[in-house]
Amino acid sequence: MKLYSSLLTVALLASSAMASSDLIKKATDMGLAPIPNTNLEVLKLINDPKDPITDEKVELGKMLYFDPRLSRSGIISCNTCHNLATGGVDNVPAAIGHKWAANPHHLNSPTVFNSVLNQVQFWDGRSPHLADQAQGPMQAMPEMASAPESIVQKITSIPEYVQRFAKAYPNQKITFTKIADVIGVFERTLITPSKFDDFLNGDENALNKEEKAGLNLFIDKGCASCHTTIALGGTMQPFQVASQYEFMSVGDFKGDKDGMVKAPTLRNVELTYPYFHNGAIWNLADAVKAMGSVQLGIKISDKEASSIVTFLKSLTGRMPEVTYPILPPSTSKTLKPQMD
Amino acid sequence: MKLYSSLLTVALLASSAMASSDLIKKATDMGLAPIPNTNLEVLKLINDPKDPITDEKVELGKMLYFDPRLSRSGIISCNTCHNLATGGVDNVPAAIGHKWAANPHHLNSPTVFNSVLNQVQFWDGRSPHLADQAQGPMQAMPEMASAPESIVQKITSIPEYVQRFAKAYPNQKITFTKIADVIGVFERTLITPSKFDDFLNGDENALNKEEKAGLNLFIDKGCASCHTTIALGGTMQPFQVASQYEFMSVGDFKGDKDGMVKAPTLRNVELTYPYFHNGAIWNLADAVKAMGSVQLGIKISDKEASSIVTFLKSLTGRMPEVTYPILPPSTSKTLKPQMD
Numbered sequence: 198m199k200l201y202s203s204l205l206t207v208a209l210l211a212s213s214a215m216a217s218s219d220l221i222k223k224a225t226d227m228g229l230a231p232i233p234n235t236n237l238e239v240l241k242l243i244n245d246p247k248d249p250i251t252d253e254k255v256e257l258g259k260m261l262y263f264d265p266r267l268s269r270s271g272i273i274s275c276n277t278c279h280n281l282a283t284g285g286v287d288n289v290p291a292a293i294g295h296k297w298a299a300n301p302h303h304l305n306s307p308t309v310f311n312s313v314l315n316q317v318q319f320w321d322g323r324s325p326h327l328a329d330q331a332q333g334p335m336q337a338m339p340e341m342a343s344a345p346e347s348i349v350q351k352i353t354s355i356p357e358y359v360q361r362f363a364k365a366y367p368n369q370k371i372t373f374t375k376i377a378d379v380i381g382v383f384e385r386t387l388i389t390p391s392k393f394d395d396f397l398n399g400d401e402n403a404l405n406k407e408e409k410a411g412l413n414l415f416i417d418k419g420c421a422s423c424h425t426t427i428a429l430g431g432t433m434q435p436f437q438v439a440s441q442y443e444f445m446s447v448g449d450f451k452g453d454k455d456g457m458v459k460a461p462t463l464r465n466v467e468l469t470y471p472y473f474h475n476g477a478i479w480n481l482a483d484a485v486k487a488m489g490s491v492q493l494g495i496k497i498s499d500k501e502a503s504s505i506v507t508f509l510k511s512l513t514g515r516m517p518e519v520t521y522p523i524l525p526p527s528t529s530k531t532l533k534p535q536m537d
Numbered sequence: 538m539k540l541y542s543s544l545l546t547v548a549l550l551a552s553s554a555m556a557s558s559d560l561i562k563k564a565t566d567m568g569l570a571p572i573p574n575t576n577l578e579v580l581k582l583i584n585d586p587k588d589p590i591t592d593e594k595v596e597l598g599k600m601l602y603f604d605p606r607l608s609r610s611g612i613i614s615c616n617t618c619h620n621l622a623t624g625g626v627d628n629v630p631a632a633i634g635h636k637w638a639a640n641p642h643h644l645n646s647p648t649v650f651n652s653v654l655n656q657v658q659f660w661d662g663r664s665p666h667l668a669d670q671a672q673g674p675m676q677a678m679p680e681m682a683s684a685p686e687s688i689v690q691k692i693t694s695i696p697e698y699v700q701r702f703a704k705a706y707p708n709q710k711i712t713f714t715k716i717a718d719v720i721g722v723f724e725r726t727l728i729t730p731s732k733f734d735d736f737l738n739g740d741e742n743a744l745n746k747e748e749k750a751g752l753n754l755f756i757d758k759g760c761a762s763c764h765t766t767i768a769l770g771g772t773m774q775p776f777q778v779a780s781q782y783e784f785m786s787v788g789d790f791k792g793d794k795d796g797m798v799k800a801p802t803l804r805n806v807e808l809t810y811p812y813f814h815n816g817a818i819w820n821l822a823d824a825v826k827a828m829g830s831v832q833l834g835i836k837i838s839d840k841e842a843s844s845i846v847t848f849l850k851s852l853t854g855r856m857p858e859v860t861y862p863i864l865p866p867s868t869s870k871t872l873k874p875q876m877d
Contacts, residue, residue, distance in 0.1 A: 270633070283605075288867070293610070521861045534628070536637075
């Protein structure tokens with residue numbers, strides 16, 4: 198017994214002192230991947246050759262992202278629910294939109310940060326990329342509630358926007374699609390490299406001992422089977438594999454037609470509370486434990502959850518510095534805000 | 538007749554070619570004053586020796602200004618209605634607040650830019666300075682709808698805010714008053730020097746011929762009798778002197794107990810549509826003409842209004858560059874948002 202106990206202690210020590218290079222290999226073997234640490238590699242990652250990133254597009258896209266005139270009321274912008282000050286989310290359970298309506302399915306706003314790394318967009322994965330995604334909330338009645346033609350009317354009535362579009366997309370018509378496209382270009386730039394990336398990129402001291410232990414446990418418990426790839430999420434995964442969500446009564450979302458759900462990115466998860474598709478859980482350790490039982494069919498102890506949370510906090514990234522835009526004024530031609 | 542006509546032409550030419558130095562003297566004799574053109578003079582202007590501006594306070598005040606957690610719902614910040622992207626206002630007739638309630642008196646949100654230059658705050662002038670003013674909207678039911686103790690609870694539950702307060706105000710308790718104070722410090726920095734200031738500061742070419750003619754007319758018509766001082770407004774003035782507002786049916790605001798109203802600053806007026814206390818007028822030339830009849834009892838022609846508007850647009854200032862803040866996350870202790 199004493200010998201066994203000693204052997205166990207040694208084994209545990211060995212595990213906690215697992216060579217960093219081995220842990221990096223273990224993580225990458227599981228499909229986890231870092232945001233690269235060179236600008237050129239990052240650009241390759243976030244760029245879309247069909248609509249390449251340029252300074253003109255990023256600046257215009259940023260202005261539109263913050264422009265509340267894209268909403269029917271004139272007071273809700275993309276940034277209202279995907280607030281760059283607060284992890285790219287609104288930190289409320291279900292998005293509040295036009296006329297204070299909550300999302301009808303009680304869906305929680307996903308973060309815009311690193312959303313370019315998702316393989317699909319929206320909780321049901323119905324959108325293949327950001328430029329497509331951006332068209333949704335602008336039109337959705339309980340969100341920005343704008344008709345596409347109203348948005349085009351507003352933008353084309355404002356000379357500075359017309360000039361900026363001409364520079365960003367020479368000789369192209371300003372359409373609703375184009376407006377969403379350029380917002381998508383800005384959003385593609387919103388990535389947040391973290392200590393976790395530094396570690397996977399080879400800086401063995403970027404994570405401390407506790408964070409490394411948490412990462413190891415995150416993999417061993419199976420979290421990384423769904424929260425995988427560079428996004429640690431962003432792919433469609435089976436929903437409620439092992440048991441029902443206890444809090445499923447909140448909202449009516451049941452996944453896509455095949456019962457699949459987009460596993461949210463875990464990057465910046467420290468900031469993107471409340472958790473899950475319906476924002477029903479506020480505490481990150483509680484969320485980890487619930488995922489264990491619902492998705493993995495295992496019990497994750499308080500201590501284990503705490504260790505995993507320690508790792509998850511290492512995913513809080515370095516936020517891009519965003520200069521708050523100065524928006525051009527409306528003209529006499531610009532459609533007026535409508536509060537009804 | 539021919540002689541008279543010639544003389545008139547000469548007189549008009551003389552007027553339009555009025556020496557810039559004479560126009561500067563005429564403007565300053567009327568009480569108009571520029572934002573100074575040296576940092577030291579500006580600091581003297583905006584500083585309050587009782588709560589001096591420091592970098593720590595400005596940064597903390599900015600964070601709080603943008604923090605939606607100061608509202609009951611967690612989704613309305615100071616910046617929602619006083620948006621630094623859009624002239625420091627929301628560009629809607631009456632402010633929309635908690636639960637999509639419009640301001641009960643249908644009052645239009647005044648701009649935060651240059652509000653430090655106002656002698657009083659709020660349309661009825663009930664507040665003597667920004668730190669006092671900032672306490673109002675945070676609590677007002679149809680605005681941010683927060684109880685002061687809820688705000689203090691939230692801020693003191695967030696370690697980074699506690700640390701930042703300790704640096705900004707060493708050895709002082711975090712109170713609701715202190716929170717408003719530091720927001721006021723940030724707001725004091727939001728001044729926007731313009732071509733008009735450059736002109737009054739002695740750069741005779743800062744305004745072009747048309748802008749100078751507009752300024753001259755602005756003074757001659759009597760506009761500068763109420764829209765005076767460095768703010769071109771910001772002092773209490775009699776309300777509806779010469780006749781009734783035609784659009785007075787919108788809202789129920791009748792001025793303070795003496796029937797006085799704060800003349801709004803005209804700085805950035807190009808950006809701060811819709812106009813008047815009830816936001817009933819969208820077009821700036823229409824607003825100028827309405828002011829002529831209601832306040833001055835004179836008819837301002839379309840041509841004159843256009844000239845005055847040309848001058849007013851020279852008051853659109855150089856906006857301060859604001860880096861969008863990254864806000865510290867809530868903790869398990871932080872009060873949750875309340876949507877009801």
